[in-house]
Amino acid sequence: MTSYKDKKVIGIGIVSELTGLSERKIRYYEERKLIFPDRSKGGTRKYSFGDVERLVDIANKIEDGMQTFEIRKEEMRKLKKADVRDKMLRGQLNAAFKMRK
């Protein structure tokens, strides 16, 4: 369920290396609500491999001239779709479950 891909364990320095993005950019995308790292007790940011992928994605869109708020909107649309998918799936499961009785 929670695979390595989603464990928030990577520091910003390594994320910077992995993505090629400056730490400044990475922090800025967080400020713009595009990425949501965890924090250690001390306050240092921790990212997952999934975050690293998302960051590369974000960087590509910005390079294509998209603005952060547009990217955020797009992400929210995706989340909504995922929500809908989840709801539909749950609906189907419920239906199937009822039929079993």
Added chain:
Amino acid sequence: MTSYKDKKVIGIGIVSELTGLSERKIRYYEERKLIFPDRSKGGTRKYSFGDVERLVDIANKIEDGMQTFEIRKEEMRKLKKADVRDKMLRGQLNAAFKMRK
């Protein structure tokens, strides 16, 4: 090929949290050649999720009274087996390749 599991990107603090082992222990197992983290430019250790699993494994064996040099021997035996497996596999592939001609 190189999946998330083998990317050395996790600091020792997080590894300590993930494994429940003290940093002292983690460093000591390295000293005893049981684990091989990468190093950042600055010299800080970086571990993979595979390393985290190995550390838990090592800790269990030590808890069972095994000594570090025994664990190391065991690991080397495994590596040798893997080597043999690799060699055999390569041998079979070679044989199959020859037959195709």
Added chain:
DNA sequence: CGTGTAAGGAATTCTGACACG
């Protein structure tokens, strides 16, 4: 708007050593 940078401080990690056993 998105990003670089210098600034000062705080959190993280490193090594070598002493301790116990």
Added chain:
DNA sequence: CGTGTAAGGAATTCTGACACG
């Protein structure tokens, strides 16, 4: 042998601000 700890320093990261545009 395996592990804890205090010590001092170095590497890493943090925030808020100024700059450019």
